[in-house]
Amino acid sequence: MFKESVEALKRENLFRSFRYIESAQGPRIILDGRRVINMCSNNYLGLADHPLLKEAAKKIIDEYGVGCGASRLVGGNNILYRELEGRLAIFKETEAALVFNSGYTANIGILQGISEKIDVIFSDRLNHASIVDGIILSRVNFKRYPHKDFKALEDMLSKEDRAKKKLIVTDTIFSMDGDIAPLPDIVELAERFNAMVMVDEAHATGVLGKDGKGALNHFGLKGRVEIQMGTFSKAFGGFGAFVCGSNELIEFLINTARSLIYTTALPPSVLASNIAALNIVESEPTIRQRLWENVEYFKKGLLSYRFDISESETPIIPIILKDNELTMNFSRMLLEEGVYIQGIRPPTVPQGSSRLRVTVIATHTREDLDKALEAIVKVAKKLGVE
Ligand SMILES: Cc1ncc(COP(=O)(O)O)c(C=O)c1O
CATH class of the missing domain: 3.90.1150.10 (Aspartate Aminotransferase, domain 1)
Incomplete structure (x- = not known):
């Protein structure tokens, strides 16, 4: 077969x-x-075997063991989530943050989770597969615009009914081409056409911007993008992912994102090594x-x-x-x-x-x-x- x-x-x-x-x-x-x-690893800062990350994970295994036992909303929400999410919100200059198990599950969970608030999605043709899959899962009508072509995006947006709730989604660093999305233009269009923006900072977090805060910081777009996703699996050398945004967004996703609700929480050691990675990213x-x-x-x-x-x-x-x-x-x-x-x-x-x-x-x-x-x-x- x-x-x-x-x-x-x-x-x-x-x-x-x-x-x-x-x-x-x-x-x-x-x-x-x-x-x-x-020469094919996303471990950009070389943190995957950093002594401080290893030490943090080992210490927490001794204290809390290896598994979380249940999903976050049931019985698996280790206290380290609070520290990590608090630190992330400060790092990404947003009100709140929410940790997911991976970048893949973050993207599918966010897009499915917010689907009832969106009528049409505009997605860069070269966005990561997890965004594509999230859009499919969301069942929201979508349009793919040519790679980084904000003129084409403008054209598409202008043809859309103004009353429709719109979302523009883009990688900030594209994973297979290594180029950067024209974020200032995209944000300007979003503001003009009343669209929300979601960015995937998987490859930019730890790499671009002051203290590795990412591409939004690099372009000075603080406070102008509603949904910021990123991962610990690349420059942070670890595993897991997150979304940062308003308190409202995070509370909403905790109640709607199925890839967060219906999966076992991350092992505490993973949370601990991610906190250790954040310390290094910010200070070195x-x-x-x-x-x-x-x-x-x-x-x-x-x-x-x-x-x-x-x-x-x-x-x-x-x-x-x-x-x-x-x-x-x-x-x-x-x-x-x-x-x-x-x-x-x-x-x-x-x-x-x-x-x-x-x-x-x-x-x-x-x-x-x-x-x-x-x-x-x-x-x-x-x-x-x-
Ligand atoms: C742009 C982008 N988003 C999301 C992901 C998924 O992240 P993760 O590997 O943590 O599932 C990746 C890479 O795998 C990626 O390159």
Whole structure:
């Protein structure tokens, strides 16, 4: 029953399978038994194996054990949620915050949770799959606007009935392209056409803005976006996600977001390590500085060889190769050279835009980056990629 479909995926070079990592996440990992340079992790600040995060988690395991036992509204709401959510609201400069189990469940929960308040959703064509799935789950009428095209968005908004309750939703840093949404324009349009805005700051939290507060802070848009989602799974090096906004919004979501209501609460150790990560993100700007220095260094290297890195402006740097087979061969040959960069194909990215998705992190050394660049150039030459 499933075999034929699997065979078809293999024929089209679209088949995916797991690899196994036998080390901590970091700039170098042991992958399927081999030590390689890791250039495909979202652990942007290198916090996933930071001693303070590990210590915080261990201490809480000794005190509270490993599981929460029930959902947050039933019996699993550990006191650490209060501290984490209080701290997040301050960090994101909003009235309140609400922690979800993951970025995926946050997006589907928020969009489904607010669905009765929205008549039409406008979504960037390259938004993350969890937003797409949340929109489907919300059953709200939706329109996708061309990537970052706020003129097209304006056109769509102007054709919509003014009385309709509208939501514009966008990633702030796009996960596969590494570019940044034109937030000032989007917010201005939202204000003009009386729409709400929801942003997904999964990749921007800890990376952009003062103290890593995210893209809204970076653009000076404090208080002008109603729904701010972010995750602990990327720059915070941990697991889980959150939404920040008004007290009203948070109280409403606690009562409507099914992916929050009907799932077991996070383990207390995860909450504790997220608090520890927030402490570091807020107080150690030099880590973020190192991240951006590495990004600039690596990007300059790639550009000097004229690779097509699309419009990347962040630690996510795609090398666009277009062809599925070429992309996967490139990735495999890089691994033979000791560099792990995952190839990304449809449906994660649009047809004809397969790519290597390179991510640079703060803890890469210059030697790591030089070696990776050398390997990319060597493989590109072998494969005839100009
Ligand atoms: C933009 C974006 N939103 C949401 C998610 C989901 O977050 P999580 O991995 O915590 O489920 C991801 C990544 O996986 C993402 O890239």
